[in-house]
Amino acid sequence: MLRLVLFPLLAALNLAALAAPAEPVPATPAAAPATKTDVVDSWCDYLGNRLHSVSLDACHARNFTAAQEPTSQGNALVFVDIDAAKTSNPAPAAKRILVIGGIHGDELTSISVVFRWLDWMQQPDAAQYQWRVIPVANPDGLKARPSTRVNANGVDLNRNFQTPDWDKDAQKYWVKRTKRDPRRNPGKAAGSEIETRWLQAQFDEFRPDLIISIHAPYNLLDYDGPVPQPMRFGRLSLNRLGVYPGSMGNYCGLFKQIPVITIELPNATSMPSQRDQQAMWEDMLKWMKHYIKVETD
Numbered sequence: 001m002l003r004l005v006l007f008p009l010l011a012a013l014n015l016a017a018l019a020a021p022a023e024p025v026p027a028t029p030a031a032a033p034a035t036k037t038d039v040v041d042s043w044c045d046y047l048g049n050r051l052h053s054v055s056l057d058a059c060h061a062r063n064f065t066a067a068q069e070p071t072s073q074g075n076a077l078v079f080v081d082i083d084a085a086k087t088s089n090p091a092p093a094a095k096r097i098l099v100i101g102g103i104h105g106d107e108l109t110s111i112s113v114v115f116r117w118l119d120w121m122q123q124p125d126a127a128q129y130q131w132r133v134i135p136v137a138n139p140d141g142l143k144a145r146p147s148t149r150v151n152a153n154g155v156d157l158n159r160n161f162q163t164p165d166w167d168k169d170a171q172k173y174w175v176k177r178t179k180r181d182p183r184r185n186p187g188k189a190a191g192s193e194i195e196t197r198w199l200q201a202q203f204d205e206f207r208p209d210l211i212i213s214i215h216a217p218y219n220l221l222d223y224d225g226p227v228p229q230p231m232r233f234g235r236l237s238l239n240r241l242g243v244y245p246g247s248m249g250n251y252c253g254l255f256k257q258i259p260v261i262t263i264e265l266p267n268a269t270s271m272p273s274q275r276d277q278q279a280m281w282e283d284m285l286k287w288m289k290h291y292i293k294v295e296t297d
Contacts, residue, residue, distance in 0.1 A: 039066045043076045046143070047136070053112040053271055062118065067198055073152045075139035077198050082121045082131040094130040095292050098208035100199070101134065103157050103215070103248070104149040105141020107268045110214040116277060125285045128294050132206050138195055149183045155193050159186035159244060161251035162200065166190035170245035186246045203252060210292045211252055211260045212284070218264035224253025225260050230287045234280030235272075236263065259292070 041060065048056025067077040083094070101114035114135045121131050136142055140152035150156050159170065170186040178184045191197050203211075220239040223229040231238050241262075243250035253260040263280070265272060272280070 039070075039076045040064045040078060043078055043139075047111070050142070051108060051112055054115050058119075059115070069194060069198070071140045071152065071194055073140045073143070075143060077134075077139065077195065078136065079132055079134045079202065080118070082118065082133060093294065094128060095209040095288075095294055096130045096132065096206055097288070097292070098202065098206055098211045099131060099133045099214070100137050100211065100248075101214045102136035102142060103138050103199075103213065105136075105138040105144060105151070106147040106149050107214075107216040107265075108142075108147065109216050109265045109268055109271050111135050111142070112271055113214055113263075113265065113277065117281065120281060125289070129288070129292075132202070132208070134199075134202065137199060140195075150185060151193055151195055153187070153193060154182060154185055155187040156184045157193060157195050157199075158248055159184055159246040160191065160193050160196040161246050161248055162190040162196075163246055163250045163255055165245050165250070168245075173245050190246060199248075200251075203256065203258070208258060210288065211248070211258055212263065213248055213260060214263045214265065216265040216268040219266035220264045222249065222262035222264065223260070224249035224262075226257050227259050227291045230261060230284070233263065233283040233287070234276050234278075235266075236280060 043064070043066070044056060044059035047054045048059055062080050064078045064080045067079075070076055099114060099117065102108075102111040104110070114133060118133060120126060121129075121133075138151050138157055141148045141150055144152070159174070163170075166186070167190065170190065174180060174184060174186050187193060191200065218239075218241075219236065220241075221230060221233055221236040222241050223238065224240075224243055229238060229240070243254060249260050249262060252258040261284070271277075
């Protein structure tokens, strides 16, 4: 008899439990999205630890800006504007100079020299220009182990610009002239890479009067563009290498008629001496003074 009484009672209790509202489970707080400051700080932390010639503290002190879109590996594309015209007394219409390092991720000195130049851009001869500086155009290649010339998709960014001859000649040149060298793969289409499209947007937005692209390790000076060529910067002598389908010299120097100086440092992993760096910098500014002239009223 007891069993008959308890069974309906237990059943009623179970139904009541099912009908009762469940206790709310506290939600796990969502991680705050990374801010642009966080992105740049992380970028500086990596560079300061990766490259001994880059000061982590000095990097953090710069007002670097990260692009909205990262690379395919989630790495930041970063630039900084150095506009000494706002703090000094230069000519009223400052010419715009765009400096690019690390378009090939395994050319470490090209990044380090850019950071050295950042320290010199407030000097009087340099302060008459407006500078935009991109220290690392290929962060995926830099972060690869070991670092690579190409980006994470295996594309040579310096063969991926949207030059008029790309569709006709880029793949043909890669196959016939380089024997499909993976270090010079132009990609599946012109401008296929996030990094390339971002650089092209920088050209259009900043509208540089001169582009200086730093590479290694051919130990020479190259040039493409409409104004008289430089003959020597420090120990580097002019040796024009020509242009290639999808190269920056082709895209900017020939197609867009923006002067492009390519500095090929003598070594990709060992920095030039301080004296050689200074001589190269001073000769470059002397050439700019003659051919990238500041407009006056």
